[in-house]
Amino acid sequence: MRQKAAAAPYILWMIIFILVPLALVVMYAVTTPDGQFTISYISQVGEYAPVLVRSVWLAFVATVICLVLAFPLAFIISRRSSNSQRTMIMLVMLPMWMNFLLCTYAWMTILEKNGLINRFLANFGIGPLEMINTQGAVVLGMVYNYLPFMLLPIYSVMTKISNSVIEAAQDLGANWVGVLGKVLIPLSIPGISTGVIMVFVPSVSTFVISRMLGGGGNLLIGDLIDLQFLGNAYNPNLGAAISLVLMVLILLCMSITNQFGGEDMEGVIK
Amino acid sequence: MSEKNIVSLRNISVDFNDEPVLTGLNLDIRDKEFVTLLGPSGCGKTTTLRIIGGFVDPKEGDVFFDGVKINDLPPHKRQVNTVFQRYALFPHLNVFENVEFGLKIKKMPVEQRQALVREMLDLVNLKGYDHRNIEQLSGGQQQRVAIARALVNRPRVLLLDEPLGALDLKLRKEMQIELKRIQQSLEITFIYVTHDQEEALTMSDTVVVMKDGNILQVGTPQDIYNEPKNAFVADFIGESNIVDGVMHQDCLVEFAGKKFECVDTGFDKMERVDVVIRPEDLKIVPPEDAQITGTVESVIFKGVHFEMVVDAHGYKWIIHSTQSQQPGSFVGMEVIPFDIHIMKKMEAGR
Numbered sequence: 158m159r160q161k162a163a164a165a166p167y168i169l170w171m172i173i174f175i176l177v178p179l180a181l182v183v184m185y186a187v188t189t190p191d192g193q194f195t196i197s198y199i200s201q202v203g204e205y206a207p208v209l210v211r212s213v214w215l216a217f218v219a220t221v222i223c224l225v226l227a228f229p230l231a232f233i234i235s236r237r238s239s240n241s242q243r244t245m246i247m248l249v250m251l252p253m254w255m256n257f258l259l260c261t262y263a264w265m266t267i268l269e270k271n272g273l274i275n276r277f278l279a280n281f282g283i284g285p286l287e288m289i290n291t292q293g294a295v296v297l298g299m300v301y302n303y304l305p306f307m308l309l310p311i312y313s314v315m316t317k318i319s320n321s322v323i324e325a326a327q328d329l330g331a332n333w334v335g336v337l338g339k340v341l342i343p344l345s346i347p348g349i350s351t352g353v354i355m356v357f358v359p360s361v362s363t364f365v366i367s368r369m370l371g372g373g374g375n376l377l378i379g380d381l382i383d384l385q386f387l388g389n390a391y392n393p394n395l396g397a398a399i400s401l402v403l404m405v406l407i408l409l410c411m412s413i414t415n416q417f418g419g420e421d422m423e424g425v426i427k
Numbered sequence: 428m429s430e431k432n433i434v435s436l437r438n439i440s441v442d443f444n445d446e447p448v449l450t451g452l453n454l455d456i457r458d459k460e461f462v463t464l465l466g467p468s469g470c471g472k473t474t475t476l477r478i479i480g481g482f483v484d485p486k487e488g489d490v491f492f493d494g495v496k497i498n499d500l501p502p503h504k505r506q507v508n509t510v511f512q513r514y515a516l517f518p519h520l521n522v523f524e525n526v527e528f529g530l531k532i533k534k535m536p537v538e539q540r541q542a543l544v545r546e547m548l549d550l551v552n553l554k555g556y557d558h559r560n561i562e563q564l565s566g567g568q569q570q571r572v573a574i575a576r577a578l579v580n581r582p583r584v585l586l587l588d589e590p591l592g593a594l595d596l597k598l599r600k601e602m603q604i605e606l607k608r609i610q611q612s613l614e615i616t617f618i619y620v621t622h623d624q625e626e627a628l629t630m631s632d633t634v635v636v637m638k639d640g641n642i643l644q645v646g647t648p649q650d651i652y653n654e655p656k657n658a659f660v661a662d663f664i665g666e667s668n669i670v671d672g673v674m675h676q677d678c679l680v681e682f683a684g685k686k687f688e689c690v691d692t693g694f695d696k697m698e699r700v701d702v703v704i705r706p707e708d709l710k711i712v713p714p715e716d717a718q719i720t721g722t723v724e725s726v727i728f729k730g731v732h733f734e735m736v737v738d739a740h741g742y743k744w745i746i747h748s749t750q751s752q753q754p755g756s757f758v759g760m761e762v763i764p765f766d767i768h769i770m771k772k773m774e775a776g777r
Contacts, residue, residue, distance in 0.1 A: 321515035324482055327502040328509045329529035329580065335503075339528070343519045 185397030198398035212378040216360035219299035223307040235315035290372030298366035307352035314348030439488035463627040466637035508577035523557040529580040658701035672702035691769035708766035717759020
């Protein structure tokens with residue numbers, strides 16, 4: 158009973174700020190502005206399929222890149238002395254202390270047509286390269302901003318993997334591929350699946366990164382929703398419908414990653 | 428046991444952060460032998476084991492396995508398996524899968540693999556534990572899984588790094604007997620690291636006593652106990668009274684202010700030596716017949732015997748006897764020449 162009582166503030170918070178808004182989104186999505194029930198908005202979402210696909214694809218690419226970068230880095234950090242671990246983790250966190258918008262602006266000035274890189278390359282007569290306003294720039298922005306969210310959960314799981322377990326695998330005949338596939342990755346799964354969700358979900362719904370680094374041509378689902386609520390298009394019902402679809406999509410993706418959390422991972426890696 | 432050497436270490440030196448851990452170590456281990464590396468912590472015994480396993484690269488020296496130099500062979504290609512200090516079982520696999528790990532890596536067919544794993548779980552008395560999680564097992568059971576996991580690969584040599592350290596006394600004694608039984612039935616060379624002298628004496632064919640990265644003595648448990656090479660070995664293998672003495676001539680030594688007949692020869696005239704007498708070799712006698720006299724300082728009941736401390740002119744002798752004396756009483760002690768062990772003083776710095 159006492160435990161339940163202690164949870165009360167959070168339950169209240171959840172009702173006011175999560176459940177009620179969620180219900181409102183659902184309500185908006187299935188009604189017309191004058192309150193009639195309709196599914197026309199939801200069926201309208203189909204028209205934006207290319208944007209949806211692009212969002213999921215770019216978020217997927219960013220997630221994979223984050224994973225590939227973070228996994229070895231997390232392993233390297235986790236094998237260091239505890240002092241240097243702290244320093245390295247702080248370095249990883251450092252960009253997070255700076256405002257997210259500022260970081261993204263900084264990338265704009267680096268990637269611009271007469272930004273840092275292009276001016277440097279011009280000295281050698283190369284360029285200017287088309288870097289900003291590309292999908293690559295959007296992915297870069299996502300990876301840059303969300304990498305720590307992949308690194309930290311994997312790192313915290315890996316600190317619990319003792320060296321002797323790795324040595325035991327080697328001792329039993331596993332080369333580094335075997336150690337990776339049969340010990341390191343399976344033992345890191347909880348961290349990996351958390352990291353994947355923590356990177357994929359904000360990436361798929363971001364709108365700042367795509368607007369600042371992607372230009373007009375790389376509209377993402379987040380931009381679309383933003384447009385319906387705050388932009389010229391003003392159509393909250395459609396915005397709510399898109400949000401709802403996105404939500405279902407994310408839930409779907411999460412349940413798929415959770416599937417991987419099981420024992421089947423071994424089969425995938427073999 | 429055969430006469431063939433299976434593992435040979437030649438002139439091995441290892442540094443950790445510029446601190447020498449092993450210096451010029453030489454060791455031969457015969458096939459099918461139960462060898463124990465015994466020494467206090469920090470003596471380099473675990474490092475020696477890890478060199479054989481391939482986890483530590485020696486700075487200098489060569490490692491031979493069955494006559495072939497294996498310095499550059501990575502751990503996964505060596506015909507040895509290790510039972511790690513804290514077991515290092517795979518937490519994501521159950522008992523069966525843990526034991527199966529090595530065979531799976533070797534891509535052994537499923538039926539053959541399962542048969543071998545079952546057989547091995549049977550050998551370590553873990554029948555029916557196949558699907559248990561590692562966390563659900565007691566320390567002793569985890570220990571058995573670790574042993575089975577290593578042995579199922581039929582290594583030529585099994586390395587054991589203080590495998591019983593985390594178990595309680597009773598379980599440890601059981602596992603000592605168990606390990607010896609397994610070693611004899613499988614005819615595999617065991618190299619066993621421990622700091623527990625009793626464990627070493629109980630199980631081993633050969634004991635290697637180490638200190639500060641050097642080997643002090645290699646021999647059978649009886650040799651090591653009865654003929655320790657120096658005072659350190661004597662003290663480390665069981666309790667000992669160690670006093671300074673002077674060798675007057677062959678078979679005559681002076682210590683505790685008296686001259687004693689002994690059986691040791693080969694020392695210089697008037698050479699300073701360590702005299703070692705085991706507590707159980709000192710007998711309490713009436714003071715008038717005694718070689719050494721003193722006052723009983725304390726008496727502790729140890730189960731089988733009483734441990735008494737007798738102060739004789741400042742040196743506190745430890746005596747084990749089945750008969751207790753009153754603390755404070757004046758007693759005499761006697762020792763026969765055969766039980767006086769004379770040892771060369773260890774060189775400084777050793």
